[in-house]
Amino acid sequence: MIAYFGKCLLLVTIMFLGVLFGMQQANHGMLSMKGYHDPSLKGAFTLTDGKDNEKEASILGETVTAKDLVEKQKELEKVETFNMFSKAGKALSDTVTNTAQSMYEWIRDMNQ
Structure with a gap:
């Protein structure tokens, strides 16, 4: 039962990452077709350096930091x-x- 649950969880995780990758590729394709950078078109997943050299991730436009994860x-x-x-x-x-x-x-x- 645990092995089945593990396989299902792995499959769902792979599918989710595939969807994020597909959205990122679609965004890149839209930018290439447009020919110029449009700030209204945001990527599905981005990593940036925030304040105090802290990593920030943006998933579907929502910013997530390490502090948010600790609070949660x-x-x-x-x-x-x-x-x-x-x-x-x-x-x-x-x-x-x-x-x-x-x-x-x-x-x-x-x-x-």
Whole structure:
């Protein structure tokens, strides 16, 4: 199951990168046809040097920096600290496991 999920994730990633590459090639082709640089035509994926020699990436016109990624990581860690559904699922699975185990022991004791 994990191998299947890994293959699917790899395939989706390759397809996404293919779409980005295709959009970049289409942008380059449009610039070549036009004959001059038009600032309204932006690339699908660009890397630039930002302030303080920090790398910035622009994906489909939205700028992403390392600081943004760190902030998102901290936000995800806060969200993961309290996951009600995870706790409820764990409690339910423990209850079902304990019930099944006690029923098994009860039936085993009755047969002896």
